[in-house]
Amino acid sequence: MQKAFLFLNIALTFASMSLLSLQHIVKQYGNYRASDDVSFEIPKGKIFGLLGPNGAGKTTLIRMITRILYPDAGNILFNGEQLSDKHTENIGYMPEERGLYKKMKVGEHLIYLGRLKGLSQTQAKENVNDWLKKFQIETWFNKNIEELSKGMSQKVQFIATVLHNPDLLILDEPFSGLDPINSKLIEQEIRDMSLKGKTIIFSTHRMEQVEEICDEIVLVNKGKKILEGGVKELKQRFKENKFNIQFNGEIKNGLLNNLNVVEQSAGEVTVKYNEEHRGNELLKLFVEHGMEVSSFNELLPSVNEIFIRQVETN
Amino acid sequence: MKKILIIIQREYVTRVKRKSFIITTLLAPLGFFALISGSVLISTFSQGRTDVAVIDDSGLFKDVPLPDADDQTVYFHRVSGKVDEFSAELPKAEKEKRKYQAILYIPANFNINNPNNPVISYRYVERPGMMKKQFISDRMNDAVAKLRMKMLNINEEVQQQMEKKFQLDYSSLDNQSEKKGYTEAAGIAGMVMGFAIYISLFFYGTMIMKGVMEEKTNRIVEVLTSSVKPFQLLMGKIIGVGAVGLTQFILWIVLMAVVNLVAGIIFGAAIHSHTPNMGNMQSGGLDADDIQLLMKNLSSLPFTQIALLFPLYFLGGFLLYGSLFAAVGAAMGEDGDQQSLMIPITVPIIISIFIAINVINNPDSSLGFWGSIIPFTSPVVMSALLPFRPVWWQIALSILLLIGGFVLTTYIAARIYRVGILMYGKKITLKEMGRWIFART
Structure with a gap:
């Protein structure tokens, strides 16, 4: 009995180790297999690099995790549960190609996106103010989105991604278009989030950033997973x-x-x-x-x- | 559902707050105002005054009256002298001030029994407009007619008797005597309603399409679809824009009523004194009595039925076409240059307005029947038919099919939409869109 309990405990601990588990994911577009039997685990609280050349199938995988697309076969588990629509409120996604409504003000735009992630109006407003304060851009609340520079709107997009305090953050090329100072700022935020126990999927082409930031990586090419492991461990292996x-x-x-x-x-x-x-x-x-x-x-x-x-x- | 409400709220608030919304909402009644006052002003002042020298060498028209135009555009002056002398007196160029601007010449050998040989001639420097020409011809025809009757020794009393008009009484077999002029009133009401739906389908449909294209082009759609289902996004947008349309309509009705009141006060006298004129000028046009009759008949239209069914057809048509416009917006490239994708939507709308125009003249035609049943044309056609009191089962069938129609188009549009919004850098054909309907996501 005691043994069984111990096993269960170990099993539970093991299960709770990974926030996201992809199991034999297949996604096909016509004759093209964008994901070909891809499986990997994303451990809780880690910064996880999803790497691959252009057209490798990274975005397809991310879109299936964010439930924009659905796998043709295979399973995705979130915190041990079957991934469903309710989990999307616990995910923050910053796509590579991203934009905002031009005809809105920064504050109302962020509140809108926060509410779509399940926050109440007051909670969303509170969080927006906190984040604007944190980035020392409180004066932007009533600024029109059209007036923002590219770097400025990147910051707003980052806030939109983390506003609802999700457990999983998916950042696709988060540094593109940012100057070194803002890059550093966002990088620091990513590290802080990770320290707070948030899990981060980080997709990029810039390998020096992967080395600096990621704990673990998975490498995909032509829809297939070709490599996975801890950054240090992989360096040793190769x-x-x-x-x-x-x-x-x-x-x-x-x-x-x-x-x-x-x-x-x-x-x-x-x-x-x-x-x-x-x-x-x-x-x-x-x-x-x-x-x-x-x-x-x-x-x-x-x-x-x-x-x-x-x-x-x- | 809660998320759809949040989306509706954004779609509504951002649009209503926009300058362009405020401008179009204010400008449309102002345009209406400008149209009324402009047409009054134009017909009153801008036609200019023409003084016509009438040279009657035949002497026949000596005692026949030639009244001037009521709207002060044409004045007749009987003069004696040679045509050439007066011709020399006419202004050499337009706008040059002279006593007379034109000559009406009745030749000495003018024959009342053969007025086309030799003819009465009108010589001008500044070409008379259509209205003036019509007026002068009418006056001369009247004069010739009066002259003829005089020659036939028909006295004035008999003349008046002969000119009296009479009215036919139209009634259906079940003895429901039709009110005089009802068909005309129903036709006008039907046309107004048909056009209202026709224009709003295009106007708000394009608004939906542009909204979808904006989300696709600025790439916010990927963030949105990671929070809500594409269907929620689609419905939120359609309903949000629908609410904008409704707001605009209500504001227009209120503003138009105000403008009408103001215009009535300012131009009331002008319109009143002017209307009978226009009646005179356009032979067979409406006169003051006709307008009064029309107003009376408009108030006897089946208002309850129209008030219930017109919004229903408005809504049904809006949902049916709104989702299709959204689907096309989702399929359009970032530059929005694939206008050809719109053809399958715009053609049925245009066809329906043509059917509606035909239906007003033939409310019982089979074209009208089928047009009012088929969901792609029924919103416009049935709205035009409503004042003609179509039978209940025709309405019921039409509504059932319309509901089925928009459920189907919304389903198809949603399937095209969810694929289209994430598709970039590819020219989309109609065939491709068809494939998306069956694609998995």
């Missing part, structure tokens, strides 16, 4: 055992004889070391040869490199 050693003085004779040198320049050498051996051994070798090592780094592949390699081999 590493090529390359080490970069910087030193003072000249290379001692014979030191590089048995090593696979990839690149060499004054005061620096990059070596591909055999897999069974750890980096420590390489460092030891250098020290034993009396080298004065100033820096020793394992070269891990960037997400960009992994991305390109995986897409090309697929």
Whole structure:
């Protein structure tokens, strides 16, 4: 009995680990399969990168999560429940191609979108004021949308996405069109949300952002999932055992004889070391040869490199 | 349902608050006002005065009266002298001030029994307008007629007897004697209602279409559809715009009544003194008595029936076509250049107004019957038929089919709409739209 309870507990804990679970999702447009048996889990409270080249089927997947489209086959679970319309109020979606009604004022527009997500008029107004205050743009409340610059309306769109305090945020290229300062602001908000336990799906082409922001990623290409895992774990998985050693003085004779040198320049050498051996051994070798090592780094592949390699081999 | 209400509220409030709404709502009655006052003013003042020198070489018309025009546009002056002398006296260019602006010449050998050879001639510098020409011809014809009767020794009393008109009595077989002039009144009322629906279908239909295109073009639709179903969005928009239309109609009726009152006070005298004139000028036109009769008959139209059914047909037609306009808006490209997609919607509306015009003249025709039954034409055609009291089962059948019709078009439109709003960068054909009806999302 006690054992069974323990199992149940573990099972529940495991189930509650992922906020969203996609199971064997298939979506077909005519002869074209936009999603081909795609399954993955999106863990709670994590920033999750959904990556893939153009036309890979990212938007189709996102549209099925936001219930704009429905899968032809497969299951989507939200918090362990079958995804249904009631969950859309718990999702905030910022599409890549986004816009606002030009003939409305910022305040009334945000309140409208908040109400469509199930907020009451007063609650929506309160939240709008809080967010405008947070971004120090309270004066925008009565501004016409047409008067906003692209960057300004991006901010308004971001507020619209988070206004109803959803547990799941889906951000498709959230930084496009933003200047570095506003990019930083939004990035900070995304991190804060994540710290508050919100789950974030982040879709982008800009890999350096993925590396900076995402905890886990899934890579899709031609409708199929081709890779998934934690960013750190993937870097380890795809590493090529390359080490970069910087030193003072000249290379001692014979030191590089048995090593696979990839690149060499004054005061620096990059070596591909055999897999069974750890980096420590390489460092030891250098020290034993009396080298004065100033820096020793394992070269891990960037997400960009992994991305390109995986897409090309697929 | 709650979300549809929120959408309706936005669609309504943003439109009603717009400057363009306020402007069109105010301008339409002003336009109406301008039309009334303008037509009065134009016919009163802008025609200009023509002084006609009448040279009667035949001497026949010496004692025949030639009254001037009541609206002060044409004055006849009998003069004696040679035509050439007077011709030389006419102004050389338009607008030049001279005593006479035209000559009416009756030749010496004018023969009353053969007035076309030789003819009475009218010479002018400034070409007379249609109304003036008509007036001068009528005056001369009257004069010739009077002259003839005089030559035949018919005295004035007999002349008046001969000119008296009489009225036929029309009545149906079940002895329901028709009020005099009812058909005309019903025709006018029918035409007004038919046109009201026809114009509002286009006006508000286009408004819906533009709204959908706006949402698609500025890409807000993806955010919206992640919160509400496309069907809710579609219904919210159609009902919201419908409410805008209703508001505008009510405001127009109120404003027109006010304008009518004001216009009546300001131009009342002018209209009153002017109306009989127009009657004289357009032979067979309405005179003051006819207008009075018309007003009396308009008040005896089946008002309860019209008050119940006209809004129903308005609503039915609006729902039927509104959803189709929305579907086309969803399929249009971002530049909105695919006007050809509108043809399947606009053609039936235009056909229905043609049927309505025909129906007014032949209320019992089979064209009218079918037009009032088929849901695509019934809103316009049946509205035009209502004053003619169609039989109850025709109305019942028509309403049933209209309800079925808009349920069907709304269903089809919603299916096209949900695919169309998320489709970018592709020129859509009607065939493609047809495929969307059966597509899965």
